[in-house]
Amino acid sequence: MVTRISIIYLALLFSTILHASLSERCHPLDKEALLKIKRAFNYPYILVSWDPNTDCCDWTNVLCDNVYNRIISISFSYGDLAGPIPAEIGDLPYLQNILFHKYGNLIGSIPTSIEKLTMLRFLQITWTGISGPIPAGIGNIKSLEFIDFSYNKITGTIPSSIGWLPSLGGLRLDRNEIVGPIPDSFGEFQMSDFYLYMSHNKLSGPIPTSMAKKDFSYIDLSRNKLTGDPSPLFGENKRLLLIDLSRNSFSFDLTSVKFPRTLVSLDLNHNKMTGSLPAELTELKLNLFNVSYNRLCGKIPVGGNLQRFDYTAYFHNRCLCGSPLPPCSYSEI
Numbered sequence: 001m002v003t004r005i006s007i008i009y010l011a012l013l014f015s016t017i018l019h020a021s022l023s024e025r026c027h028p029l030d031k032e033a034l035l036k037i038k039r040a041f042n043y044p045y046i047l048v049s050w051d052p053n054t055d056c057c058d059w060t061n062v063l064c065d066n067v068y069n070r071i072i073s074i075s076f077s078y079g080d081l082a083g084p085i086p087a088e089i090g091d092l093p094y095l096q097n098i099l100f101h102k103y104g105n106l107i108g109s110i111p112t113s114i115e116k117l118t119m120l121r122f123l124q125i126t127w128t129g130i131s132g133p134i135p136a137g138i139g140n141i142k143s144l145e146f147i148d149f150s151y152n153k154i155t156g157t158i159p160s161s162i163g164w165l166p167s168l169g170g171l172r173l174d175r176n177e178i179v180g181p182i183p184d185s186f187g188e189f190q191m192s193d194f195y196l197y198m199s200h201n202k203l204s205g206p207i208p209t210s211m212a213k214k215d216f217s218y219i220d221l222s223r224n225k226l227t228g229d230p231s232p233l234f235g236e237n238k239r240l241l242l243i244d245l246s247r248n249s250f251s252f253d254l255t256s257v258k259f260p261r262t263l264v265s266l267d268l269n270h271n272k273m274t275g276s277l278p279a280e281l282t283e284l285k286l287n288l289f290n291v292s293y294n295r296l297c298g299k300i301p302v303g304g305n306l307q308r309f310d311y312t313a314y315f316h317n318r319c320l321c322g323s324p325l326p327p328c329s330y331s332e333i
């Protein structure tokens with residue numbers, strides 16, 4: 001009797017286990033990597049659902065794809081994550097998306113193991129305490145379409161290899177402590193309508209002339225230590241919509257610069273620009289324009305939107321004059 005019950009019990013138990021393992025979508029290697037990540041993060045509360053006895057495709061903060069049932073996305077925003085990003089994130093070979101957003105206690109550097117992720121498309125680590133350099137091997141992740149490392153404590157220089165990423169359509173490195181030049185390879189981006197945000201760093205040196213051949217749609221390089229002539233970024237036939245070069249040390253003559261007709265936002269305040277404002281500026285549909293704190297001279301062209309901005313868009317120059325600043329001479333009144 002006892003034996004028969006045990007046999008039935010065992011059979012039941014066995015079939016449950018069998019059933020569980022057959023119906024579990026999660027790949028055992030992915031589960032193993034995720035559990036290591038959980039351990040490395042010291043079992044935070046937000047990962048309670050990461051229970052070894054359940055299907056990892058049902059866990060929070062991750063996604064499995066429907067074909068291979070492999071982990072394709074790991075994303076965290078808000079919650080209680082602290083410490084470094086575990087190197088085991090590189091052991092999820094099907095990952096397409098990594099997101100860590102708003103974790104002041106996430107520290108250490110970006111793990112170099114991400115270089116193994118040959119399917120990674122979106123890499124976003126933002127508003128964290130992550131420091132150290134951008135891994136040089138990031139250029140090996142050819143699948144990357146978008147990199148966002150804004151609002152961290154990243155140091156070091158920009159690896160040139162980023163410029164050769166064939167599918168990259170946008171790069172955000174703003175609000176870090178990145179030094180050194182913009183690599184020449186930034187003229188090699190393949191995707192058009194690229195957007196580039198690198199404001200609030202310590203970038204220095206000139207804009208590479210190679211960038212003249214690129215079509216960017218948004219560029220923000222404000223609050224760096226960039227020098228020289230940024231004209232490679234302009235050009236009549238480009239499709240640039242917004243450019244912010246304010247608070248750098250650009251020194252160039254603005255007089256004959258040709259601006260893209262598509263431009264709606266042009267901020268050049270706090271630089272060392274000389275010359276005068278080109279008349280073509282009146283042909284642009286600008287909704288933001290600021291050339292204050294430069295070394296410009298001459299009459300502000302009349303027309304377009306140029307008189308819609310108040311005097312602070314023009315003040316603190318060498319000898320700019322005319323509306324909205326005071327008239328150039330009494331004969332004009």
Ligand SMILES: *[C@@H]1O[C@H](CO)[C@@H](O)[C@H](O)[C@H]1NC(C)=O
Pocket residue numbers: 269289290291292293309310312313
């Ligand atoms: C232009 O920039 C200066 C310096 O940042 C600022 O004080 C001023 O308010 C800005 N004016 C406009 C119209 O954007």
